[in-house]
Amino acid sequence: MxxxxxxxxxxxxxxxxxxxxxxxxxxxxxxxxxxxxxxxxxxxxxxxxxxxxxxxxxxxxxxxxxxxxxxxxxxxxxxxxxxxxxxxxxxxxxxxxxxxxxRYPKKIRDLGKLEAKAVEIGVYECQSINGLLQIPEHARALIQARQPPYSPDDLERMVAARLARQSVFERDPSPSLHFVLEEAPLHRQVGGTMVWRRQLERLLEVGRLHNVALQIMPTNTEPHPGLDGRIELLKFPDGTAVGRSDGAFNGRPISEPKHLRILELRYGTIRAQALTPRASLAFIEQLLGET
Structure with a gap:
């Protein structure tokens, strides 16, 4: 039929x-x-x-x-x-x-493969909370807001793909993970108040892991090299690395040492300007306490 x-x-x-x-x-x-x-x-x-x-x-x-x-x-x-x-x-x-x-889109599957092999992952995220840190409800609300909208089936496909990448937290030995998130997206109540609170609690949970450094970039800070967009750096056991930046090299993945040094310099500067991991967790706790 x-x-x-x-x-x-x-x-x-x-x-x-x-x-x-x-x-x-x-x-x-x-x-x-x-x-x-x-x-x-x-x-x-x-x-x-x-x-x-x-x-x-x-x-x-x-x-x-x-x-x-x-x-x-x-x-x-x-x-x-x-x-x-x-x-x-x-x-x-x-x-x-x-x-x-x-079922997972090829580019997400390829990224997941790289993350699964990396011994060190560094991410600066400016517009939202990074996908590795999102709870399912937060991820679904973000993806659902895109235009033109996904079909219900494609929506669940995208959510599943994003959450599948989070297996990186279960690896043994654990990779070194560091994240820098802008303050502004933490105030946006994606998915409603309860989802927003659970998302902040998830950030606290991950930020307390022994192999994770989570930093917040205050909105009132001086200009920094991440204002052009997201930066990602992945390093592998054999000493090679892959990086990507929305504001450099047309956003394409790069592995040339001279280009990687530029991204590492930018990312290092961003980390230096952000709150320390301890101060960042205190900031999130304060944000939770205000609601």
């Missing part, structure tokens, strides 16, 4: 946007093509037509063809049900570990 050409589940669920494969994502295309080919071979070996298989897993025939052709990212429930129907002994369900990563 279909609605305006879109496959629907028998219970009326539309084949929503947001699960398409990005054609520029070579790794993602390869994974989904492999999974789709495997599903088709197992379905045909079981003697099931696409429509029959779709009825057994609760999806329309069109969606079955899209998944098998590598044009659609299957949901986890689809893979679980397909594994059961095709008696695959967990082989199909196990592909979800790779499939779920494709």
């Amino acid at each position: 279909s609605v305006d050409g879109e496959a629907v589940r028998p219970d009326g669920e539309v084949d929503e946007p947001g699960w398409e494969v990005d054609p520029d994502d070579e790794w993602g295309v390869a994974v989904i093509t492999m999974v789709g080919r495997q599903l088709k071979l197992l379905r045909e070996a079981a003697g099931l037509r696409a429509a029959e298989f779709g009825a057994l897993v609760g999806y329309g025939e069109d969606l079955v063809y899209k998944v098998e052709a590598g044009k659609r990212i299957p949901r986890r429930e689809y893979l679980v049900d397909a594994d059961r129907v095709l008696d695959a002994n967990g082989v199909i369900e196990a592909t979800w570990e790779d499939v779920k990563r494709i």
Whole structure:
């Protein structure tokens, strides 16, 4: 069954946007093509037509063809049900570990890979609280405010991608993390008062970790090199590094030593002008106490 050409589940669920494969994502295309080919071979070996298989897993025939052709990212429930129907002994369900990563936009996935390898991460954020520090409700409210708006499915996809990066706090050994946040975004009650308070409490929680230095840049400070925008610096075990700045090198990632020295100089100056980590935590505690 279909609605305006879109496959629907028998219970009326539309084949929503947001699960398409990005054609520029070579790794993602390869994974989904492999999974789709495997599903088709197992379905045909079981003697099931696409429509029959779709009825057994609760999806329309069109969606079955899209998944098998590598044009659609299957949901986890689809893979679980397909594994059961095709008696695959967990082989199909196990592909979800790779499939779920494709749901995250490629640039965020690439950033997450770099953060997962870095031994040191330094970030200056001027317009908002950095994504590594955001609670789910704060992240959802920020992403939901963008125009044109994301579909509900894409919204959850973006939130999940942002939160997935926070696994960096669970690494062992722990990387060295330092953040400089502007004061102004801390006053903005994104998501409402309760979400705002929980976000500030999260900043206190993270700022007290032994491997984290969290600093606040007061609004009344002198001009500093971060006024052009965000700065990110990631350093790796082999001594290499990657940096990015909204206000330098056209915002592109750079790894040349001479360019990295410029970003390190700017970031060092910003850290020197910001409140100390202890004073920054006291500032956040005072902000919480005023409400």
